[in-house]
Amino acid sequence: MQYQLEQTQWWSSQSILRHQLQQLSPLVTHAFRTTDFYKQLYKYNSLKPNEVLTPEQWADIPLVSRLEIQQAGAKLVSNQLPNGHRMGGEISTSGSTGLPVVVRSTQVTKHFWHAFTLRDHLWHKRNLEGKLCVIRKADKNQGMPPQGSVAKGWGPSTDVIYKTGPSYLLSITASIDEQLDWLQKINPDYILSYPSNLELLAATARKRGIRFSALQQIRTLGEVVTQQTRQQCHDAFNIPLVDNYSCQEAGYLALQCPEHEHYHIQCENVLLEILDDNNKPCKPGETGKVVISSLHNYATPLIRYELGDFAEQGEPCACGRGLPVLTKILGRKRNMLFLPNGKIIWPLVGSDDYRNVADIKQFQLVQTDTESVTVNLVVADTLSTVQKDALTTIIQYSLQHPFKLDYRYMDEIPRSKGGKFEDFVSMLKQHD
Ligand SMILES: [Zn+2]
Structure with missing residues (x-):
């Protein structure tokens, strides 16, 4: 074929x-x-x-x-x-x-x-004998941090035709620092993970001064890749990101x-x-x-x-x-934003401006009705009034409406059932 x-x-x-x-x-x-x-x-x-x-x-x-x-x-x-x-x-x-x-x-x-898995490898000229590190939602007791788990090959699609290198799995429940420590030990040729996780991983690697000498490509799964995802990975590792x-x-x-x-x-x-x-x-x-x-x-x-x-x-x-x-x-459509005037728009969230206001580690916006949005934040320190006002202005501007914002602080923002992280969720009925 x-x-x-x-x-x-x-x-x-x-x-x-x-x-x-x-x-x-x-x-x-x-x-x-x-x-x-x-x-x-x-x-x-x-x-x-x-x-x-x-x-x-x-x-x-x-x-x-x-x-x-x-x-x-x-x-x-x-x-x-x-x-x-x-x-x-x-x-x-x-x-x-x-x-x-x-x-x-x-x-x-x-x-x-x-x-098509094979076509992707061929198009992007991967060295199939290289080490593949996967950080994603894992089955129970698989890939538990800090050690993760090891498999012989890259998976059934590739193994039937080629002899592939080892693949390593770490559960997405691992903290970013645990992920970086794990990757440093393995020194991977390829990393595969969710874009939102990769952005944070790249930013933290830069901060800690970590480079992976053998790394050839970053691969993604399960989420939308933005220009910001590509830029962050490029800045941290100076290698291409390949999405599908x-x-x-x-x-x-x-x-x-x-x-x-x-x-x-x-x-x-x-x-x-x-x-x-x-x-x-x-x-x-x-x-x-x-x-x-x-x-x-x-x-x-x-x-x-x-x-x-x-x-x-x-x-x-x-x-x-x-x-x-x-x-x-x-x-997906469920992530669209409903404006009070009936318009539905793709919500612009998570610009670098957020991080210029305060040390925001993770954020999630949840639209609860046509006038209100809950802002879930993981931050080092609770926002001052000045910071809160600045962030409110940015969010209201990018969402194209002066939504009532309700700030909530969390230790960690949970992922959805499928292991994906959604930075914008709307509770409004999204079906036609
Ligand atoms: Zn082309």
């Missing part, structure tokens, strides 16, 4: 779309015939066997919201899998709010997961270009559309909602599914790959 992926990345975007519709047309028929959910949604299906949907017909297929997928449950699962698509286990996304989405994997979707965009429901959605900081959609796995408020495709430079269709999942068909994320459509990439470009990926 790597040979095929090596070829298809250079196809033109038109040719890629044509092949995607060739793959999705039988899936649409399959979903209509073998799931109660799509039978009710589509009402009828006029496609003949071997007929391929045109782009116009595709655009007429109704979108499916996250809430609908959550509520569909077993109605979404196919009652008849084609040969070769053996049913796999259940995958439950670790959404920190609301109902989790549950989909079924198959042998085929697992196979594709492995293939995936979801548990559909696997890899986009990988970072080998030559640029933007992302190429993984079209051999998913048809990913960026749509505006009228469900029309966004032009380069515009931000819209991410709508995905999984090309290979015949167990739980996901067709024009609104993932809940937003992204910015990019221009074709100078590297020559025909895989379309995403320039920015924004977090």
Whole structure:
């Protein structure tokens, strides 16, 4: 399959779309015939066997919201899998709010997961015999600080084909200083962790004057990477940060270009559309909602599914790959801010200005209603009145409204159920 992926990345975007519709047309028929959910949604299906949907017909297929997928449950699962698509286990996304989405994997979707993991290694020319240090949410009793735990290889996707170096795991429950001490002992070639954790790790490493002599790349998972994340890691370690965009429901959605900081959609796995408020495709430079269709999942068909994320459509990439470009990926809709005038915006939080006001170690903004935001802070010293006023001005300005701010001091801000840290949470109902 790597040979095929090596070829298809250079196809033109038109040719890629044509092949995607060739793959999705039988899936649409399959979903209509073998799931109660799509039978009710589509009402009828006029496609003949071997007929391929045109782009116009595709655009007429109704979108499916996250809430609908959550509520569909077993109605979404196919009652008849084609040969070769053996049913796999259940995958439950670790959404920190609301109902989790549950989909079924198959042998085929697992196979594709492995293939794109390998493509990511190949694109970014990793030395697979190097030492990989992973700091993330770990299973119970795994990776306990201060020692962490060791595994023989990098993981099943890579180990089946290549001999890989050891990987080391430390639970994200370790303090930043424990993490740095642990990393110093191992001297890693690669570090993989959550962006918010990496930012603090990089800043603390700089303060303590720690460099890792063998470190080649920082890799990320589970959270939105901002320009600030890249800058902090670059300033501390002077090496590139490589991000990717995936979801548990559909696997890899986009990988970072080998030559640029933007992302190429993984079209051999998913048809990913960026749509505006009228469900029309966004032009380069515009931000819209991410709508995905999984090309290979015949167990739980996901067709024009609104993932809940937003992204910015990019221009074709100078590297020559025909895989379309995403320039920015924004977090889930549940993290959007509701203004009293009814507008919903991507909240700008956590600028360096916060840290110019006071020694703020960690922060989290929680919108409790359309007029109020709770500011959770981890600080060395309680803020003075002057500092509080200064911070209030910055936050109100960046949130575009004079919200009533309620300050709370904490020893540590807890992570969500999935081990992610969310710097902005809204308690307001986010579904349409
Ligand atoms: Zn590129």
